[in-house]
Amino acid sequence: MKSHAQRLIxxxxxxxxxxxxxxxxxVALSLGCMLVLILLQAEIIPKKEWVNILIASGVIxxxxxxxxxxxxxxxxxxxxxxxxxxxxxxxxxxxGSNLFLSVNAAKASTLALLATPAAFxxxxxxxVQSFRYRVKLQMALSLVLLLAVGGLLFRDPSxxxxxxxxxxxxxxYSTYPNIARIVLLALxxxxxxxxxxxxxxxxxxxxxxxxxxANTTRFLPAELAKSMTDxxxxxxxxxxxxxxxxxxxxxxxxxxxxxxxxxEEVSRFLGAFRTRVTDAIVGRDGVIDKFIGDGALIVFxxxxxxxxxxxxxxxxxxxxxxxxxxxxxxxxxxxxxxxxIVISLHSGNVIAAAIGDMRxxxxxxxxxxxxxxxxxxxxxxxxxxxxxASEPVxxxxxxxxxxxxxxxxxxxxxxxRPLRLYSFKLEELSTSDxxxxxx
Numbered sequence: 001m002k003s004h005a006q007r008l009i010x011x012x013x014x015x016x017x018x019x020x021x022x023x024x025x026x027v028a029l030s031l032g033c034m035l036v037l038i039l040l041q042a043e044i045i046p047k048k049e050w051v052n053i054l055i056a057s058g059v060i061x062x063x064x065x066x067x068x069x070x071x072x073x074x075x076x077x078x079x080x081x082x083x084x085x086x087x088x089x090x091x092x093x094x095x096g097s098n099l100f101l102s103v104n105a106a107k108a109s110t111l112a113l114l115a116t117p118a119a120f121x122x123x124x125x126x127x128v129q130s131f132r133y134r135v136k137l138q139m140a141l142s143l144v145l146l147l148a149v150g151g152l153l154f155r156d157p158s159x160x161x162x163x164x165x166x167x168x169x170x171x172x173y174s175t176y177p178n179i180a181r182i183v184l185l186a187l188x189x190x191x192x193x194x195x196x197x198x199x200x201x202x203x204x205x206x207x208x209x210x211x212x213x214a215n216t217t218r219f220l221p222a223e224l225a226k227s228m229t230d231x232x233x234x235x236x237x238x239x240x241x242x243x244x245x246x247x248x249x250x251x252x253x254x255x256x257x258x259x260x261x262x263x264e265e266v267s268r269f270l271g272a273f274r275t276r277v278t279d280a281i282v283g284r285d286g287v288i289d290k291f292i293g294d295g296a297l298i299v300f301x302x303x304x305x306x307x308x309x310x311x312x313x314x315x316x317x318x319x320x321x322x323x324x325x326x327x328x329x330x331x332x333x334x335x336x337x338x339x340x341i342v343i344s345l346h347s348g349n350v351i352a353a354a355i356g357d358m359r360x361x362x363x364x365x366x367x368x369x370x371x372x373x374x375x376x377x378x379x380x381x382x383x384x385x386x387x388x389a390s391e392p393v394x395x396x397x398x399x400x401x402x403x404x405x406x407x408x409x410x411x412x413x414x415x416x417r418p419l420r421l422y423s424f425k426l427e428e429l430s431t432s433d434x435x436x437x438x439x
Contacts, residue, residue, distance in 0.1 A: 009133065010081070016131045017084055018074040023128055024067025024091075027187055031060050034183050038176045051105045059098045059118070066090050084134060088141045091128075095121050096148040108168035109158040113149070115172045117180035122149065124184065127191050131198070239353030244365065245300040245313040245345060245393060246373035247286070249277060249320065252340040252381065254294035270294065273339075276327065280320035284312040289365055299365050302352065310347060310397035317343045317387050318424065344377035345389040347396060368414070375412045376421065387424035394422055 035056060070087050073079040098118045103110055113119070125145065129138050158165070171177070251273065258266050270293075277296050278288065285304050289297040300316070301309030320343065328338035348369025355364050372390075380388040388407070389399075403425050409418035 013081060013084065013133055014074050014079045016133060017070050017079060017087065019131055020087070020128050021067040021070030021074070023131075023191060024063050025071070027124065028060050028064035028067065030183060030187060031056075031180070032064075034180060035060065038179070052102065055098065055101045055105065056118075059094060062094055066094070084132060084137055085140075088129065088132075088137055089144065091125050092141055092145050092148060095125060095145070096152065099149070100152055103152075103168070106164060106168040106171075108165040109160055109162065110153055110156045111158075111160055112165050112169055112172075113153050115169055117172065117177045117184060120181055120184035120188065124188055124191065127188060127195060130195055239351050241349055242301060242352050242365075243306045243309075243347065243349050244302065244352070244369070245306070245309045245347045245396075246350070246365070246370055247298040247300065247313055247317060248295065248344045248373050248377040249298070250295040250342050250377060250381065252342060257337070257339075258294075272327070276323045277320060280323060281316045284316045285309070286312065286316055287363075289363065297365075297370075299350075299352070301347075306347060307396050307398075310345075310393045313345050313393065314389065314397055314399065317345060317389075321386060321424075321426070340386065342377055342381045342385065343387045344373050344380055345387070345393045346373035346376055347390065347392040348372070372412055372415060372419070375414070376419075379410065379412075379421075380423070383423075385423045386426050389422050389424070391420035391422070 035053070039053070066087060070079075070083070073083060095118065098121070099113050099116060102116045102118060103113050122145065126142065129141055132138065160166075160169075261269070273294070274291055274296070277291075277298075281288065281298060281300075284300070285302070285308070286298050286300050287302055289299055298313075298316075300313040304312070320341070324339065324341055331338055346369055348367065350365045350367030350369050352363075352365045355362055355366075376388055376390060380386075389404070394401070394404070399422070401422070404422040405425060407421040407423055409420050411418050
């Protein structure tokens with residue numbers, strides 16, 4: 001099964017071929033109209049001119065036919081990637097044949113090959129090929145076209161001063177061939193402008209995609225937003241069992257506080273709080289599962305072993321407590337009430353998965369360890385504690401228990417066996433020793 005990116009490239013490739021087909025038809029119709037006008041205005045057409053007219057008519061018809069064929073293939077979904085090579089080399093063959101027949105019919109030196117108005121079609125081909133998303137094809141067609149033109153130029157390099165060549169040059173720089181050049185130049189200018197407009201639009205869409213991706217990271221964990229291909233999502237939807245550390249964070253008394261301030265102040269306050277939560281886990285391999293009002297659910301260990309996850313979670317928790325302490329100093333200076341938070345840490349085997357359907361997916365962790373971590377937070381709040389960690393977290397992290405208080409075994413609803421808990425000594429935050437935050 002093709003990935004979303006591969007499907008997009010295939011679709012863009014088919015659209016590019018349809019666009020080139022439309023340009024072929026437009027060029028053929030423009031040249032055809034010009035030829036008809038020339039024939040209508042000419043009073044007498046010499047017999048030798050009919051050869052050139054027939055050659056031009058044949059080339060115009062084949063350009064139209066090639067363009068119509070590519071459009072039909074794309075429209076009826078019969079287009080295949082290899083057809084780009086067929087249509088591309090068809091263009092080269094048409095131009096090369098036209099140049100050769102024009103010189104050969106006039107029995108002129110091939111050194112005068114590029115004097116024909118048809119030589120302007122070479123530039124047109126180079127511009128049109130840029131619509132494709134095929135570097136190898138572009139290089140191959142360019143090389144073949146250059147070799148073909150170079151080969152024709154020196155196929156019969158007779159003197160430019162012979163009568164046939166001079167007549168050929170005079171004819172090709174007369175009024176009607178010059179009109180043809182002007183028409184081809186106008187077509188080249190128009191198609192080149194369209195190519196620039198198209199590239200600008202594609203660049204804008206790419207920039208908008210980058211902007212959307214950047215904004216997506218505001219709603220998804222940054223660690224997950226970087227891997228959002230179809231294959232990644234399919235793998236995430238399967239879910240996986242992981243030994244993770246679960247952190248719950250909550251603000252004490254937020255409901256009462258929010259009722260006494262304006263909605264704008266609530267939004268600004270929560271924004272500042274969430275910034276501090278995010279800053280605390282940056283660089284510690286934590287993933288914010290979700291913010292829930294004034295609280296947050298954070299997991300550690302998606303990309304590390306459980307020991308490193310436990311140490312990172314404790315470091316993040318103590319760092320967040322210190323950040324809130326500093327924030328309270330600022331709030332007191334501004335005559336605002338200080339805030340208090342409660343943090344719980346627990347570890348266990350959970351299922352991490354992208355839950356939902358393709359219309360809406362949400363990364364989440366589920367399992368008894370998550371429920372137990374939530375109940376530990378509730379218990380910590382009731383006991384007026386700021387940070388409580390379960391015994392599994394302590395064991396995995398090799399904590400320095402001098403900075404923690406053993407709360408003993410505690411019964412938790414839904415758990416068959418009691419769980420030993422440890423509370424952090426909040427006064428340890430006042431020390432300048434950084435080890436107090438890490439151990």
